[in-house]
Amino acid sequence: MVVEIKKVGVIGAGQMGSGIAHVCALAGFDVSLSDISIDRIESGLASINGNMAKQVQKEIITEDARKAALDRISPAADLDLLADTDLVIESAIENEQVKRKIFAQLCPLLKPEAILATNTSSISITRLAATTDRPERFIGIHFMNPVPLMELVELVRGIATADSTFEVSQAFVDRLGKQTAVAEDFPAFMVNRILLPMINEAIYTLYEGVGSVESIDKAMKLGANHPMGPLQLADFIGLDTCLSIMQVLYEGLADTKYRPCPLLVKYVEAGWLGRKTQRGFYDYRGDTPVPTR
Numbered sequence: 636m637v638v639e640i641k642k643v644g645v646i647g648a649g650q651m652g653s654g655i656a657h658v659c660a661l662a663g664f665d666v667s668l669s670d671i672s673i674d675r676i677e678s679g680l681a682s683i684n685g686n687m688a689k690q691v692q693k694e695i696i697t698e699d700a701r702k703a704a705l706d707r708i709s710p711a712a713d714l715d716l717l718a719d720t721d722l723v724i725e726s727a728i729e730n731e732q733v734k735r736k737i738f739a740q741l742c743p744l745l746k747p748e749a750i751l752a753t754n755t756s757s758i759s760i761t762r763l764a765a766t767t768d769r770p771e772r773f774i775g776i777h778f779m780n781p782v783p784l785m786e787l788v789e790l791v792r793g794i795a796t797a798d799s800t801f802e803v804s805q806a807f808v809d810r811l812g813k814q815t816a817v818a819e820d821f822p823a824f825m826v827n828r829i830l831l832p833m834i835n836e837a838i839y840t841l842y843e844g845v846g847s848v849e850s851i852d853k854a855m856k857l858g859a860n861h862p863m864g865p866l867q868l869a870d871f872i873g874l875d876t877c878l879s880i881m882q883v884l885y886e887g888l889a890d891t892k893y894r895p896c897p898l899l900v901k902y903v904e905a906g907w908l909g910r911k912t913q914r915g916f917y918d919y920r921g922d923t924p925v926p927t928r
């Protein structure tokens with residue numbers, strides 16, 4: 636059954652979920668934004684508001700478009716409020732058990748024809764789909780960070796994903812004004828299969844004392860023409876998300892070359908998760924970021 640997407644549910648109002656709600660609302664979709672508490676939803680709404688205000692300042696969107704888009708987003712403290720959505724994009728933390736629990740609660744509430752997508756960075760779409768009542772209407776729609784700025788979306792089909800689900804999802808991403816790259820369902824898909832081992836190697840380079848945080852980032856910016864250093868990028872992605880992706884690669888591909896660096900594990904254990912907790916490879920609590928090693 637092909638559905639026309641009018642209303643989108645977004646689960647997880649963190650940096651990715653709020654970015655997804657932002658671009659959906661600007662593209663004219665009604666959005667219900669959900670998280671574990673109303674505080675989290677409100678903090679997501681505040682960052683959407685702030686990011687849209689920056690777009691108005693830079694004349695990317697008009698003030699009227701900002702107001703109209705904000706009006707299209709409604710907080711959904713309860714998953715019941717997602718019952719009338721045509722597409723739900725799950726963007727909660729990168730933890731398979733958490734995602735499974737969300738799907739178990741959500742599926743009985745959804746319209747039978749609704750499409751269920753996940754923004755997972757690395758977890759098997761086929762395996763997640765199999766835990767739902769709609770594997771043929773389940774797909775990976777993997778946005779890049781920061782969502783309003785990044786042009787690419789990876790579309791990942793699980794083994795059971797129907798052609799109609801893929802086509803509706805492709806049309807949805809087109810309407811957001813983004814480009815798609817189609818990936819097969821293997822651990823971490825394309826972008827993170829390539830990017831995360833590089834970031835992990837940068838952390839090993841730090842761990843083994845080859846260079847400091849600053850010199851590693853400087854080396855890759857000026858020596859490889861990367862717009863951001865790998866450690867700066869790790870902080871931006873979130874070190875918990877980086878670790879989860881490395882674990883999925885390590886376990887999913889059963890190859891020691893994906894072993895997460897012990898220093899990455901230690902930072903996550905300390906709760907130093909990067910920008911979102913104000914401390915990671917850099918300390919963001921002052922006016923300028925200060926390297927932590």
Ligand SMILES: NC(=O)c1ccc[n+]([C@@H]2O[C@H](COP(=O)([O-])OP(=O)(O)OC[C@H]3O[C@@H](n4cnc5c(N)ncnc54)[C@H](O)[C@@H]3O)[C@@H](O)[C@H]2O)c1
Pocket residue numbers: 646647648649650651652669670671675726727728729730733737754755756757777778779780871872873876911
């Ligand atoms: N950070 C990135 O660069 C990036 C890029 C692409 C995809 N992703 C993926 O997007 C997803 C979210 O990542 P993020 O960076 O936004 O993380 P984040 O930590 O900023 O946000 C995660 C949100 O999920 C919420 N959450 C936790 N448990 C929940 C539950 N049971 N129900 C509803 N919400 C719940 C948290 O409260 C939090 O607000 C992950 O799957 C991640 O792999 C991240």
